[in-house]
Amino acid sequence: MKVNCDQARPRLQDLLEGILSAHAAAALKSHLVSCAGCRREKALLALAVEGMSLLAVRRPSAAFDARVLAAAAAARRERVHPRFAVWALDVAATVTVLWTAALAAFARPRLSVSGALSVVHALRHPAAALSVLELRAVEAGLSLPEALRAARHAAAVFSRVHFIPGSVLGVLPIQCMAATLIAGLAVAAAARPRHDPAVSRRIR
Amino acid sequence: MNDCEDDRAAVRRIRAGDDSAYAELLARHRDRVFSFLLRLLGSPQDAEDVAQEAFVKAFSRLDSYDSARPFVSWLFAVAHHAALDFLRARRPAALSLDDPDGAPDLADSGPDAEAAAEAALDGRLIERLLAALPPLYREPLMLRHTQEMGISEIARVLSLPEGTVKVRLFRGRDMLKRKLSACGFGGEKF
Numbered sequence: 345m346k347v348n349c350d351q352a353r354p355r356l357q358d359l360l361e362g363i364l365s366a367h368a369a370a371a372l373k374s375h376l377v378s379c380a381g382c383r384r385e386k387a388l389l390a391l392a393v394e395g396m397s398l399l400a401v402r403r404p405s406a407a408f409d410a411r412v413l414a415a416a417a418a419a420r421r422e423r424v425h426p427r428f429a430v431w432a433l434d435v436a437a438t439v440t441v442l443w444t445a446a447l448a449a450f451a452r453p454r455l456s457v458s459g460a461l462s463v464v465h466a467l468r469h470p471a472a473a474l475s476v477l478e479l480r481a482v483e484a485g486l487s488l489p490e491a492l493r494a495a496r497h498a499a500a501v502f503s504r505v506h507f508i509p510g511s512v513l514g515v516l517p518i519q520c521m522a523a524t525l526i527a528g529l530a531v532a533a534a535a536r537p538r539h540d541p542a543v544s545r546r547i548r
Numbered sequence: 549m550n551d552c553e554d555d556r557a558a559v560r561r562i563r564a565g566d567d568s569a570y571a572e573l574l575a576r577h578r579d580r581v582f583s584f585l586l587r588l589l590g591s592p593q594d595a596e597d598v599a600q601e602a603f604v605k606a607f608s609r610l611d612s613y614d615s616a617r618p619f620v621s622w623l624f625a626v627a628h629h630a631a632l633d634f635l636r637a638r639r640p641a642a643l644s645l646d647d648p649d650g651a652p653d654l655a656d657s658g659p660d661a662e663a664a665a666e667a668a669l670d671g672r673l674i675e676r677l678l679a680a681l682p683p684l685y686r687e688p689l690m691l692r693h694t695q696e697m698g699i700s701e702i703a704r705v706l707s708l709p710e711g712t713v714k715v716r717l718f719r720g721r722d723m724l725k726r727k728l729s730a731c732g733f734g735g736e737k738f
């Protein structure tokens with residue numbers, strides 16, 4: 345196979361790295377024998393690559409390690425507070441779910457089928473869900489973006505609430521979901537900056 | 549690679565609650581991350597700030613590190629994104645690292661009087677020539693030829709398709725070649 349310069353140049357690096365097939369390498373080498381221009385390109389390429397291996401390793405200032413480790417430790421300490429927030433959301437979600445279960449079983453008026461369906465509808469249709477959330481958010485004293493963040497967080501927590509018997513979840517999935525969202529909003533509202541900046545930062 | 553195994557062991561220790569392993573990871577990777585960022589950003593102070601940001605971010609997000617992959621390429625991905633954030637915030641006018649492939653600055657390959665005075669290929673000369681390349685090309689070149697990463701690894705670090713990485717490496721090496729040639733290399737002895 346004959347190789348011209350335009351075909352040869354893009355393959356020179358592959359030749360230097362030894363990753364061409366034997367056939368392609370042989371064709372390229374035979375071109376190099378007869379082409380001074382490509383030989384020069386290959387030599388320059390080898391020089392450029394060799395040059396980069398000569399680059400010295402540079403070191404940051406002596407205080408760098410201490411500064412990084414201190415900043416990393418501070419970041420870790422901050423992460424302890426969100427654990428409390430998550431724990432609080434867990435507990436709130438559980439209590440609310442159990443409360444909703446009790447309400448559904450004993451209270452009057454019971455959560456109607458149409459009420460449950462409207463929640464399903466809200467969950468399926470984001471625009472409707474937004475208006476439901478917005479209402480709850482105003483009640484909880486949150487802005488809509490805050491409410492959405494809190495709801496997302498609550499939904500994540502909901503999926504982690506593994507100590508509720510499956511049968512309860514099976515009986516009351518919609519109510520549980522709705523209750524968890526509301527609980528998430530309430531706790532998010534309770535954890536606003538005036539209480540603990542670290543917690544609210546996590547929730548936002 | 550031995551470092552690779554040591555990194556995984558250190559990450560396991562951190563996950564098990566041993567905070568002393570942070571210092572070990574930092575000591576093993578500090579210089580290469582700093583060197584990379586220094587050549588990318590040009591200023592030692594900026595490089596230190598961004599390196600610190602990268603390590604703190606990496607250390608606080610270790611749970612998102614997949615230990616099936618080399619720790620070092622994950623760390624470089626974090627450093628790359630930290631540099632990107634830094635450039636966007638502080639130097640919006642500077643050439644972004646993820647600009648779509650624009651016209652490479654091939655015109656800048658005329659003789660460089662100062663560089664031509666250097667007779668021998670050494671690290672300082674390459675340092676200067678490399679610094680004159682657009683960051684877009686400098687970054688993959690460093691990952692390939694000073695960090696010895698493969699194409700697919702670089703593609704993951706930079707969040708780019710492999711084809712784009714190959715193109716940038718080719719153009720970057722081509723620019724470096726031209727600069728070497730302008731410095732008098734590749735003369736009659738070839």
Ligand SMILES: [Zn+2]
Pocket residue numbers: 348349350352375379380381382383
């Ligand atoms: Zn040729």
